[in-house]
Amino acid sequence: MSEILVLVEQVDGEVKKVTLELLTLARSLGSPSAVWAGPGLTDAATAKLAEYGAEKVYNAPSSDVVDYVVAPRAELLAQLVGDKSPAAVLVASTAEGKEIAGRLAVKTDSGVITDAVGLAEGFVADQSIFGGGVNVHSRVAKGTPIVAVRPNSTAPAPAAGAGAVEEVAVSLSEGAKAARIVDRVKQEKGARPELTEAAIVVSGGRGVGSAENFSVIEGLADALGAAVGASRAATDAGWYPHQFQVGQTGKTVSPQLYIAAGISGAIQHRAGMQTAKTIIAINKDPEAPIFELADYGVVGDLHQVVPQLTEESTTRTSRPPAAAPRFPRGAASVVRAQATCALVRRAVTSHPASMPASTGRPWRLAKPARTSPATAARAGKAQAGTRARWVTSWKATAATTARAIGASGKSWETAITMA
Numbered sequence: 001m002s003e004i005l006v007l008v009e010q011v012d013g014e015v016k017k018v019t020l021e022l023l024t025l026a027r028s029l030g031s032p033s034a035v036w037a038g039p040g041l042t043d044a045a046t047a048k049l050a051e052y053g054a055e056k057v058y059n060a061p062s063s064d065v066v067d068y069v070v071a072p073r074a075e076l077l078a079q080l081v082g083d084k085s086p087a088a089v090l091v092a093s094t095a096e097g098k099e100i101a102g103r104l105a106v107k108t109d110s111g112v113i114t115d116a117v118g119l120a121e122g123f124v125a126d127q128s129i130f131g132g133g134v135n136v137h138s139r140v141a142k143g144t145p146i147v148a149v150r151p152n153s154t155a156p157a158p159a160a161g162a163g164a165v166e167e168v169a170v171s172l173s174e175g176a177k178a179a180r181i182v183d184r185v186k187q188e189k190g191a192r193p194e195l196t197e198a199a200i201v202v203s204g205g206r207g208v209g210s211a212e213n214f215s216v217i218e219g220l221a222d223a224l225g226a227a228v229g230a231s232r233a234a235t236d237a238g239w240y241p242h243q244f245q246v247g248q249t250g251k252t253v254s255p256q257l258y259i260a261a262g263i264s265g266a267i268q269h270r271a272g273m274q275t276a277k278t279i280i281a282i283n284k285d286p287e288a289p290i291f292e293l294a295d296y297g298v299v300g301d302l303h304q305v306v307p308q309l310t311e312e313s314t315t316r317t318s319r320p321p322a323a324a325p326r327f328p329r330g331a332a333s334v335v336r337a338q339a340t341c342a343l344v345r346r347a348v349t350s351h352p353a354s355m356p357a358s359t360g361r362p363w364r365l366a367k368p369a370r371t372s373p374a375t376a377a378r379a380g381k382a383q384a385g386t387r388a389r390w391v392t393s394w395k396a397t398a399a400t401t402a403r404a405i406g407a408s409g410k411s412w413e414t415a416i417t418m419a
């Protein structure tokens with residue numbers, strides 16, 4: 001099997017989730033080898049990398065590799081590309097990862113693809129380009145394919161690899177040592193997950209109305225274990241810090257679930273979130289462009305809808321089943337994402353507006369097509385402008401939703417499976 005290098009992202013020796021995603025992806029295409037840049041590789045970290053399929057772990061413990069801004073890591077990878085002739089190199093499509101990928105491409109005279117959201121046989125990458133307006137399949141035509149893959153593009157799945165550690169002595173050029181890191185300040189981190197890595201993101205826009213009202217968005221985020229995002233209109237107004245802005249000039253997110261509340265869906269906002277697996281839009285304007293993109297749409301005042309969702313989500317998470325679902329560790333947030341989709345779908349489908357008088361049935365399933373226009377559009381198969389047809393009014397209250405779940409006799413676990 002051909003070797004694929006995966007550059008490890010870690011904080012204080014703890015391997016970040018995106019690396020486990022990259023190892024999982026690499027495993028589907030070849031034999032993954034993790035590359036640890038800098039000191040601090042522990043037995044625990046090696047075991048983690050092996051657990052997710054790393055056959056080898058190249059350890060370059062020199063502090064020089066991380067004492068200077070990105071260039072040394074590109075040189076380390078270039079050296080390994082020269083020595084090992086891997087089939088491809090994968091890095092996380094973060095700001096740093098993309099810069100490393102670009103430098104590596106120059107050093108190895110190879111092609112580079114950034115912002116990939118998938119990678120298939122022959123290293124054909126799914127890529128979202130032109131501000132997210134177009135999805136393309138791209139393949140590197142020259143040298144060693146270097147692919148920067150967005151966090152959350154692949155669900156990490158364990159499958160043991162040998163995890164054999166091989167020491168690497170890297171010789172850095174003087175040019176790589178041009179910009180030294182003189183200090184590192186830890187960013188204040190709340191209990192919420194990091195925005196670009198979160199499995200669920202709840203974002204608020206101008207429709208939120210004020211800085212104080214963002215507590216409504218935070219409330220839902222906390223109930224779901226999600227990160228909070230914001231549109232530029234909200235950050236420019238000073239309602240939420242700029243570091244949480246999602247979009248073309250903000251962060252790019254690819255979560256399992258993105259909830260946009262009071263956001264119109266401007267192209268610049270879409271550029272940062274439209275590769276989310278499922279999108280729920282809450283907006284009082286049924287003509288809001290965000291509904292062209294949404295998998296589930298709720299037309300209503302977010303100040304009513306979001307607290308109801310929060311309340312229902314809190315109730316559900318506070319009463320887990322006696323026989324707890326046996327989900328793999330780390331999958332909890334994904335499960336919550338699915339459960340929220342189920343919750344919204346049930347609320348939408350149980351709304352009287354979707355009840356055909358002729359059938360006499362209490363409600364009908366309003367999900368109109370196997371592939372939603374939004375999903376198809378995002379897969380590049382449908383034209384933009386097709387409006388989500390299941391947009392309806394939010395009148396199904398949390399109580400109605402809870403009754404529907406109760407009446408169905410479904411357990412929490414089954415309800416999730418239905419999502």
Ligand code: FAD
Nearest residue numbers: 205206207231232233247248249250262264268269284302
């Ligand atoms: P609006 O467009 O004003 O939409 C507010 C929405 O809230 C409306 O649809 C309204 O119906 C709804 N609403 C109002 N009240 C309620 C309520 N009570 N309940 C429910 N819904 C309600 N924008 C970004 O987000 N990210 C970027 O990175 C970004 N980069 C940009 C870069 C450039 C170069 C430019 C020119 C613009 C950029 N923008 C970016 C701005 C972008 O064009 C939009 O102006 C912005 O996204 C609008 O934010 P919004 O959807 O919150 O506000």
